[in-house]
Structure formats: C-alpha cells, structure tokens
Amino acid sequence: GENVEQHPSTLSVQEGDSAVIKCTYSDSASNYFPWYKQELGKRPQLIIDIRSNVGEKKDQRIAVTLNKTAKHFSLHITETQPEDSAVYFCAAKSPRPGNTPLVFGKGTRLSVIA
Amino acid sequence: EAGVVQSPRYKIIEKKQPVAFWCNPISGHNTLYWYRQNLGQGPELLIRYENEEAVDDSQLPKDRFSAERLKGVDSTLKIQPAELGDSAVYLCASSLRAGVSYNEQFFGPGTRLTVL
Numbered sequence: 001g002e003n004v005e006q007h008p009s010t011l012s013v014q015e016g017d018s019a020v021i022k023c024t025y026s027d028s029a030s031n032y033f034p035w036y037k038q039e040l041g042k043r044p045q046l047i048i049d050i051r052s053n054v055g056e057k058k059d060q061r062i063a064v065t066l067n068k069t070a071k072h073f074s075l076h077i078t079e080t081q082p083e084d085s086a087v088y089f090c091a092a093k094s095p096r097p098g099n100t101p102l103v104f105g106k107g108t109r110l111s112v113i114a
Numbered sequence: 115e116a117g118v119v120q121s122p123r124y125k126i127i128e129k130k131q132p133v134a135f136w137c138n139p140i141s142g143h144n145t146l147y148w149y150r151q152n153l154g155q156g157p158e159l160l161i162r163y164e165n166e167e168a169v170d171d172s173q174l175p176k177d178r179f180s181a182e183r184l185k186g187v188d189s190t191l192k193i194q195p196a197e198l199g200d201s202a203v204y205l206c207a208s209s210l211r212a213g214v215s216y217n218e219q220f221f222g223p224g225t226r227l228t229v230l
Contacts, residue, residue: 006156034218034219036221042223043118043205043221043222043223043224044157044205044221045221046218046219046220049218089156089157091156101147101159101162101170102159102219103159104156104157104158105156106154106155106156107154107155107156
C-alpha cells in the first residue's frame with residue numbers, strides 16, 4: 001500500500017520568512033495530494049491540494065509542487081505569519097482498488113516566531 | 115451548512131470500560147471515515163463506509179473495536195474493553211463519494227479519549 005514520509009517533523013521560522021515542508025510517497029499510481037492544517041485542539045482542514053496532472057498550484061501565500069518522477073511533493077508558505085503556526089499534514093491518495101483512500105504523513109509542527 | 119458533528123468531545127474512562135463515539139456526517143456525503151490520531155501523529159484510518167457498507171476496515175482492531183452505520187447516515191464507533199493504548203483523538207470525516215478521485219474529506223472536531 002501507499003506510504004507517505006514527511007519532513008521535517010518540526011520547523012521554526014521568523015515571521016516573514018518562507019517555510020517549506022516536503023513529502024514523499026511510494027505508490028506511483030497516487031494521483032491526489034492534499035495538505036491539511038491542524039491548529040492546536042482543532043480539526044484538520046484542507047488548505048490546498050494538487051492533482052497528478054499538474055506540477056504546481058498556488059493560492060495566495062501557499063503553493064504546492066509535485067514531482068511525479070521523484071514521487072515527492074512540497075508545501076511552500078511565503079511571508080509567514082504567526083497565525084500560520086500549526087501542524088501541517090500531507091497526504092496521498094491512490095486509486096488502486098483495495099487501497100486506503102488517503103494516507104497521511106506524520107505531520108510537521110510549524111512555529112512562526114514574531 | 116453544518117459540518118461533521120461528533121460527540122462527545124472529550125471522554126475519560128478507566129481501562130476495561132466500554133466507550134462509544136458518535137458521528138453525523140455532512141448531509142449528502144455518502145462516504146464516512148473513522149480515523150485515530152495519536153499525539154504528534156497524522157490521522158490513521160480505522161474504517162471507511164460507503165453508505166451503510168464498511169468497504170475498508172483492514173486497520174480496525176476487530177477484537178475490541180466495532181463500528182456501525184445502519185442507515186447510511188450517522189455512525190457509531192465502539193471500543194470494548196478499552197485499553198491504555200487506546201488514548202487518542204478519534205476523528206470522523208466525510209466526503210461525497212470515495213470512488214471519485216478528488217473528493218475533499220471534511221473532518222469533525224474529534225473525540226479526545228483518555229483511558230486511565
């Protein structure tokens with residue numbers, strides 16, 4: 001089945017700097033890669049996703065890139081703000097029959113220091 | 115539109131006691147998921163329902179965990195008996211239909227279980 005690795009596990013950046021979180025996946029058939037943000041004590045919420053037919057997607061200060069050949073995808077947050085502090089999870093979805101629909105990484109705790 | 119609803123939000127029990135969690139998905143969402151999230155980890159799928167059918171329960175510890183979604187709407191997850199290692203947040207999520215590749219999953223607020 002699919003296996004998702006996420007790095008780093010913790011990340012501290014100064015306010016205004018950029019943050020990058022990287023994930024790798026094992027199933028070359030995976031075709032959907034969402035990123036979730038989970039603030040302390042709250043539910044995970046989708047912030048951006050990318051499908052396997054594109055290499056990059058941007059939404060204001062957030063961007064995601066996908067390299068299908070290397071089987072890795074990354075989340076980029078520019079001009080970080082204190083409210084970006086949270087745990088971020090990547091995930092991958094394989095369309096193969098019988099596979100778990102969405103496999104999550106272990107998360108990255110991002111701290112933005114004012 | 116109401117989101118995914120879960121209750122209770124918090125539960126503290128002693129080991130060997132039973133416990134049950136309830137989830138009501140977003141109206142119209144056919145697919146319902148139960149996840150377990152241990153501290154500092156990502157959500158791990160326990161069971162997935164398509165309407166009332168459990169289509170993926172390979173990660174569910176069936177000796178003590180059970181789930182049902184009798185009418186294809188709300189769902190209950192039960193643990194009997196609970197063990198210390200079951201302490202975690204139990205998240206429910208729903209989506210329109212898992213067979214469609216790009217369905218967003220919407221999560222509920224979770225139930226934080228503490229087993230003493």
